[in-house]
Amino acid sequence: MAHVHLCWELGGGLGHAGRLKMLAQALLARGHRVTMSLRDLMHTDALLAGLDVARLQAPVWLHQAAGLPPPGNLAEVLFHCGYLEPVALRGLVAGWRAMFALLRPDLVVADFAPTALLAARSMGLRSASVGNGYNMPPSAQPLPAWRDAERLPASQARMLATANAVLAEHGAAPYAHASDVFLGDLPLLCTWAELDPWQRAGAEWLGPSFVPDGGIVPHWPDGDGPKVFAYLKATHAAYGTALQALVDEGCRVLAYVPEVAAGAAPPVLSERVLYAERPLSLQLALAQAEICVTHAGEATLAQALLAGVPLLMLPSHTEQFLTACRVAASGAGYNAALLSPSSDWRAAARRVLDDPGFRQAARAYAARYRDFSQHRLNQRLAALLEARLA
Known part of the structure; x- marks a missing residue:
C-alpha cells in the first residue's frame, strides 16, 4: 500500500x-x-x-x-x-x-x-x-x-x-x-x-471535517434559566464581558476556557457559571444547550449547526470572521465582531436567546444535513x- x-x-x-x-x-x-x-x-x-x-x-x-x-x-x-x-x-x-x-x-x-x-x-x-x-x-x-x-x-x-x-x-x-x-x-x-x-x-x-467524539460529560449549574454552552479563549478582549452578559440575562453557562482550565483566574465568578476543567463532549453539551457561544472555529460551529443550536459568535481573526459572516447571513447566528468590551452585550445575548428566527435557521441546517x-x-x-x- x-x-x-x-x-x-x-x-x-x-x-x-x-x-x-x-x-x-x-x-x-x-x-x-x-x-x-x-x-x-x-x-x-x-x-x-x-x-x-x-x-x-x-x-x-x-x-x-x-x-x-x-x-x-x-x-x-x-x-x-x-x-x-x-x-x-x-x-x-x-x-x-x-x-x-x-x-x-x-x-x-x-x-x-x-x-x-x-x-x-x-x-x-x-x-x-x-x-x-x-x-x-x-x-x-x-x-x-x-x-x-x-x-x-x-x-x-x-x-x-x-x-x-x-x-x-x-x-x-x-x-x-x-x-x-x-x-x-x-x-x-x-x-x-x-x-x-x-x-x-x-x-x-x-x-466539514472534525473530531466528533471525546471530552467529558457536561454538568450544568443548578437552578433555572436557559442552558448556554460557551467555548471561549481569554485572548478575546470581550470574552469576560460576554460571559457576564449571559449571567445577567439569567442563563446557566457551562464554559470551557482553556486558560481557566490551565489555572488562570475565571473572568466571572457566579453560581450561574461552571468552568469545565477539561474539554467537553460537544455532542452531549450541544444536545442540551439553547445557544452556543464560540469564536466561530468551524469544528465547534459545524457541530452546533448539526445540533440545530443557534450561535453567538466572537471571531478572533480573519478566518473566523469570514465564517461568522456566512452564518450570520444564513440567520443561524449573531456575529458580534463589531462589538467592543464596552458594548451592550446583554442586548446581543438577549437577541439570540429570544428571537426564534435564529433557532429556526439553525434547525434548518440540522435538517438539511441530517444524513451527514x-x-x-x-x-x-x-x-x-x-x-x-x-
Whole structure:
C-alpha cells in the first residue's frame, strides 16, 4: 500500500490537526502507511494520543517581517511566512525537501501547508490539499480580498513570483496562478457551501471535517434559566464581558476556557457559571444547550449547526470572521465582531436567546444535513486520495 504524508504548516488551534487525525485513521484502516508533520507538536499531543503514526515537527517560519500592513489576502498572509523574497523561502523549502527525501512519501497531503506543496512540486511528488475553504482559494482566479487595498494585485504577483523563483531553482514547472500555491494537484474542500467564505461556483463541498467524539460529560449549574454552552479563549478582549452578559440575562453557562482550565483566574465568578476543567463532549453539551457561544472555529460551529443550536459568535481573526459572516447571513447566528468590551452585550445575548428566527435557521441546517456522517466523509476523502495515487 501507499505511504501518505500529512502536513500542517500555518494557522492556529486544533482544527487542522483534528482534520488530519480523522484522515489518518481512514487511511490506516485501508492499509496505508501514514506519517505526519505538524506546526505544533505540544498542543496536539493529547488530541493525537493513540494515533499510531510518526509525528515530526514541520518546517515553519520563525521570524518577524517588520513594516508589513495587516494582510488583505492570502498572498499577504504568506508575506509573514517567508514569501517576500526567494532567498527567505529557499531555506524553508530545503527543510521540506529534506524531510520528503528521508520519508519518501507516495503522496503529500497539505492542510494549510503551501510550502510543503511547493517542495513536493519541486521533487515531482503527487500532492493534495484539504481545508475548510479559507485557505483554499478558488482555482484560476485572483485571490479573494477581505480588505480593500490597491496594493493587493501587486502583492499577489509578488508572492507568485517568489514561489516560482524557488521552483525554477529546482527545475520544476511554475505555478500558473497564485491560487495554485495553496491547492496542490487535488484540492478537497472540507466545508459546506453555506460556510464557504469565497462562495465559489461549481465546487464539490464535501462537508466539514472534525473530531466528533471525546471530552467529558457536561454538568450544568443548578437552578433555572436557559442552558448556554460557551467555548471561549481569554485572548478575546470581550470574552469576560460576554460571559457576564449571559449571567445577567439569567442563563446557566457551562464554559470551557482553556486558560481557566490551565489555572488562570475565571473572568466571572457566579453560581450561574461552571468552568469545565477539561474539554467537553460537544455532542452531549450541544444536545442540551439553547445557544452556543464560540469564536466561530468551524469544528465547534459545524457541530452546533448539526445540533440545530443557534450561535453567538466572537471571531478572533480573519478566518473566523469570514465564517461568522456566512452564518450570520444564513440567520443561524449573531456575529458580534463589531462589538467592543464596552458594548451592550446583554442586548446581543438577549437577541439570540429570544428571537426564534435564529433557532429556526439553525434547525434548518440540522435538517438539511441530517444524513451527514463524519465517517462517510473521511472514507470519501481516503477514496479520492487513493484515486490520485492510482
